[in-house]
Amino acid sequence: MTVQKIMDALQLTLVAGEKGLKKAITTGYVGDLLSSVMAHAQEGCVWLTIQGHLNIVAVASLVNISCIIVIQGATIQPDTIEKANEEHIPIFSTEYSAYEMVKKLVDIGVY
Amino acid sequence: MNLHYHVDGDAFIAAGEASSQVKKVLKQLGIAPHTIRKIAISMYEAEMNMVLHANGGDIHVEITPHKICITLKDEGPGIPDLELAMQEGYSTASQEIRELGFGAGMGLPNMKKYSDELSIRSEVGKGTEVEIIAWLP
Ligand SMILES: Nc1ncnc2c1ncn2[C@@H]1O[C@H](COP(=O)(O)OP(=O)(O)O)[C@@H](O)[C@H]1O
Ligand SMILES: [Mg+2]
Numbered sequence: 001m002t003v004q005k006i007m008d009a010l011q012l013t014l015v016a017g018e019k020g021l022k023k024a025i026t027t028g029y030v031g032d033l034l035s036s037v038m039a040h041a042q043e044g045c046v047w048l049t050i051q052g053h054l055n056i057v058a059v060a061s062l063v064n065i066s067c068i069i070v071i072q073g074a075t076i077q078p079d080t081i082e083k084a085n086e087e088h089i090p091i092f093s094t095e096y097s098a099y100e101m102v103k104k105l106v107d108i109g110v111y
Numbered sequence: 112m113n114l115h116y117h118v119d120g121d122a123f124i125a126a127g128e129a130s131s132q133v134k135k136v137l138k139q140l141g142i143a144p145h146t147i148r149k150i151a152i153s154m155y156e157a158e159m160n161m162v163l164h165a166n167g168g169d170i171h172v173e174i175t176p177h178k179i180c181i182t183l184k185d186e187g188p189g190i191p192d193l194e195l196a197m198q199e200g201y202s203t204a205s206q207e208i209r210e211l212g213f214g215a216g217m218g219l220p221n222m223k224k225y226s227d228e229l230s231i232r233s234e235v236g237k238g239t240e241v242e243i244i245a246w247l248p
Contacts, residue, residue, distance in 0.1 A: 034159075035217035038152050039224070043144075051212045058127030062134055062151040079125070 001025040001110055003067045003090050006046060009108045010101075012069065012092040015076055016084035023066040023090075028105055030098045034059050041065055046110065048098045052076040057083040057091075067091070071098050112136075112174040118158060120167030123213065129170050130155040133181070140174065142247070150179060150245050153225040156218040157183045157241045163204060163213055164188070165239060181243040189235040197223065 004021040007014060014021075026044035031037045032051055041047055043064040049056060052074045060068055067090040070076050076093060084091045094101060114136065116129035130151060137147045154170075161168045165187020173180045190196045197219045204214025223229050228244040 032212050033215040033217070034212040035156065035215045035221055037212075038155060039217065039221050043148075049212075053211060054124045055127060055212075058131055058155070061131055062127065062155055063148060 001108075003046075006067070006105070006108065006110065007090070007092065010104050012094060015070075015091050015093050016081040017067070017088055017090035019085075020067065020088035020090045025066050025110055028102065028110055029065075030102065037065075038063055046105065048101050050074045050098075052080060054080045054083055056080065057087055057089055060089050061087045065089070069094055069101060071096060071101060112140075114170075114172040114174075116170040116172075118161055118167045118170060120162055120165070123159070123162045123208070124211070126159055126162040127155055130158050133172055137174075137179070142179075146179075146245055146247065149225045149227075150181070150243070153222045153229070153243050153245075154181050154183075156221045157181070157243060159213065160218050160241075161185045161187070161239075163208060168238075177247055179245045179247065183241045183243075184238065185240075186238040189237055189239055190231070190233040191235050193231060193233060 003023050024044055025046050027042050029041040029045045030048045032049050037059055044066050047065045047068045048071055050071055052070050069092045073095045134151045161183055165185035168185030171182045199220045200216040202214045202216035208214045226243040227246045230242045233239040
């Protein structure tokens with residue numbers, strides 16, 4: 001599984017980090033508390049969160065999260081987008097909840 | 112190798128930059144991914160604390176063939192009760208900061224868990240000095 005495959009299969013809107021689309025996806029993680037994400041998100045995962053601020057890119061790049069899906073239409077700040085482009089971390093925006101997204105991810109084989 | 116960073120206290124949303132830089136250097140040096148991960152987590156937490164609770168400060172990183180030593184120094188309010196602060200869930204962060212996903216009270220526990228050695232010296236009214244050590248195999 002790759003970020004690109006997830007994007008295509010779930011018709012997600014890419015808002016940043018196009019250069020990271022080839023990255024492999026290992027599993028997923030859901031969380032909004034950054035310390036928790038740092039400690040528990042596995043390398044190469046897709047991360048579902050409601051946070052859209054700049055620090056999510058720092059967290060993702062520090063622990064090698066492959067891509068971020070910002071749920072429930074939460075606002076993604078312009079500086080977040082800029083940084084994600086620099087760091088090659090794809091960020092997607094969706095109107096769905098984390099629960100709905102997890103179901104979809106499992107359906108396409110992200111366990 | 113020695114690295115220095117000055118960390119501002121006013122832009123916590125942008126914080127984590129020093130940790131990101133150090134991670135890149137360690138990768139270039141060929142340090143094991145497992146070790147890099149430990150350092151990235153513990154240094155990020157310490158850097159965030161400096162920004163969130165102490166209005167920024169200075170970071171010194173020393174890399175030798177045997178260890179990586181990160182010292183973070185601030186002139187913030189200090190930690191009155193370190194034992195209490197080390198407890199998971201304890202946080203003095205504001206509601207506004209918590210809503211952004213910071214202030215879960217897991218920073219110090221994470222630092223303890225992911226560093227090989229952690230020492231914290233803090234004096235109320237003077238500041239805090241955190242030393243994180245990772246031993247290299
Ligand atoms: N550098 C620091 N200067 C002053 N107080 C600090 C510092 N680091 C930590 N603290 C205190 O310790 C508490 C717990 O820290 P931590 O476990 O990282 O949780 P959090 O940062 O989520 O509040 C903080 O809420 C704060 O009161
Ligand atoms: Mg903290």
